[in-house]
Amino acid sequence: MSSANHNPFIALANRETNEHVGPCYGFGVFYSGNHLSVAEVSPHCLTRVMTGINDFDFRWELKPNSSFTTPEVALTFSASGLNTMSQQLHHFINHHVVPEQWRLVERPIQVNNWEATYFDFDYDKLDAIARKAKDVGVELFVLDDGWFGKRDDDTTSLGDYFDNPKLQGGIAGISKKVKSYGLKFGIWVEPEMVSPDSELFRKHPEWAVAHPLREPSLGRNQLVLDMANPDVVDYLFDKLSDVFSRADVDYVKWDHNRNFSDNYAQSLDSSTQSGFNHRYVLGLYDLLARLTDAFPNILFESCSSGGNRFDLGMLCYMPQTWTSDNTDAIERLNIQHGTSLCYPLSSMSAHVAAKPSHQVLRRTPLETRFNVAAFGNFGYQLDITQLTSNETQAVKEQIAFYKRHRKLIQFGRFYRLAPLLTTISLLGLSRAKTVLRDCLAITKNFNKVTAI
Incomplete structure (x- = not known):
């Protein structure tokens, strides 16, 4: 089956390609089973990509006058970096998948x-x-x-x-x-x-x-x-x-x-x-x-x-x-960053969870947990009956904020501002023609998470 270790999506890019410049291809397989993606370069520097059902332990007898339908593959090309590749896939998924x-x-x-x-x-x-x-x-x-x-x-x-x-x-x-x-x-x-x-x-x-x-x-x-x-x-x-x-x-x-x-x-x-x-x-x-x-x-x-x-x-x-059973905010930044290469925020669920994290025992502020979880389909996964009065008020304000910006977050144009190193920056944009209408950003630097 498809998994977090082996997702049925691959991207091919030049060494010089980054989020904003350079050519890259994205390949996404419409399949949830055992899959395989292979990229080969010929002696003449031509690249060949094959992706689909994994042939390991797979045999299918095709009898006379019968047919077999292979999984479809979505292919996109960007001449302007990984962000454009992702945005094209996000639009395709939201509008057609x-x-x-x-x-x-x-x-x-x-x-x-x-x-x-x-x-x-x-x-x-x-x-x-x-x-x-x-x-x-x-x-x-x-x-x-x-x-x-x-x-x-x-x-x-x-x-x-x-x-x-x-x-x-x-x-x-x-x-x-x-x-x-x-x-x-x-x-x-x-x-x-x-x-x-x-x-x-x-x-x-x-x-x-x-x-x-x-x-x-x-x-x-x-x-x-x-x-x-x-x-x-x-x-x-x-x-x-x-x-x-x-x-x-x-x-x-x-x-x-x-x-x-x-x-x-x-x-x-x-x-x-x-x-x-x-x-x-x-x-x-x-x-x-x-x-x-x-x-x-x-x-x-x-x-x-x-x-x-x-x-x-x-x-x-x-x-x-x-998106992951790991609901720790800092871990989720990396997870959601990688997931966004192919999949839009409207497809990713993200929750504010308990403190300390039930997975890694890290203690992060309620504000930090919200700032990360807000970049996806938002919710809470903790005992909200145990919130203090101050926390309850903060949660009300978080929910009101998300409702005001929900359309932007879930369906706006999404940018990753920096590569997955010590700093992670996520940015959501909504555009009407060429006029910037709204913007949300979140940055992480050495485990300090800030919303803009």
């Missing part, structure tokens, strides 16, 4: 309960977060992992999408309460995974990606479901459709928290087994197409352990992606 109903549509400010509660929540705690969210100006409340089955930790219940008894009134009850405050309601799901300790696995162990004669390896205590199996796709469509309808869902965070191993699908015979990885992607895309057609008003956000599977293929169905 994301689902039509979400093109240039401003994204809501959200609060997500994950780093506030993890699995330790009940109805009253969620209600308190939602009430505080309404008070400070948040527009969307997102209930993360732990709302279904018997899932009070990460060892159980993936695949069992029925209400967790700890949630009074179930998913529909908390949705109704959240919406009574004038907020939109969203949920977290991880449909492509199954827990060995789940009703689904006990009923259908053959649906897991695993060889029946070997003990499978677990990742985050879970297995991957066989998306090459149409029965699995149908099951997930029915279960998720029921949840989305019952809970009147406005937003879905679609997670994928482990990589592939034990690549064996019991739904395939020996002649098609080596095409499993590609068939998995086709099954996933089929499910996403059916769900987004059935629920066109739901805002889907892709996530894969944060930052993985951030690619043009997923953006065709989900107009935004959780």
Whole structure:
């Protein structure tokens, strides 16, 4: 699958090319599976680029009168540096790649309960977060992992999408309460995974990606479901459709928290087994197409352990992606800087998280965390019920500021002012013809972050 280490995007540039001058090419593959990009230079100094499906462990028998469709690739050229290359890709994605109903549509400010509660929540705690969210100006409340089955930790219940008894009134009850405050309601799901300790696995162990004669390896205590199996796709469509309808869902965070191993699908015979990885992607895309057609008003956000599977293929169905599970502001500067080479700010989700950071234990001021998170689809991922009065006022002002500049941030022309060294500068611009209308910038120098 595509990942943070191996994204299906590459850029080719001369040694002299920088953000502002010099030629460069960008190549983005519309694919979320096993991919490969190769650049070769001939003895005559001609460069040849090949990108698409990785041929490792891939075999596909093309029978008479049948066809095979390879992934498309977006190619752009800039004669004036990496910024122009990125801006052309950003414009293309915003206007032609994301689902039509979400093109240039401003994204809501959200609060997500994950780093506030993890699995330790009940109805009253969620209600308190939602009430505080309404008070400070948040527009969307997102209930993360732990709302279904018997899932009070990460060892159980993936695949069992029925209400967790700890949630009074179930998913529909908390949705109704959240919406009574004038907020939109969203949920977290991880449909492509199954827990060995789940009703689904006990009923259908053959649906897991695993060889029946070997003990499978677990990742985050879970297995991957066989998306090459149409029965699995149908099951997930029915279960998720029921949840989305019952809970009147406005937003879905679609997670994928482990990589592939034990690549064996019991739904395939020996002649098609080596095409499993590609068939998995086709099954996933089929499910996403059916769900987004059935629920066109739901805002889907892709996530894969944060930052993985951030690619043009997923953006065709989900107009935004959780950029990284690392929510530390200083780390996020580097992450968002690199992501912006191909992907627009409207596709990158970024949140103000807790202090100290739950990932690197760094303590950064609330202002710094906002300055970084504001360059993307903005939200909060901390216990906002524990804010002091001064912090609450600051959050209200941050949200008001973001709302005033949201269109600029999400869809303005974006510049990186300096290379990724000791100083990082990000700049968003909005232009009407050739007249500069608005400008926001953020700079980092030796871990000091300032907004302009």
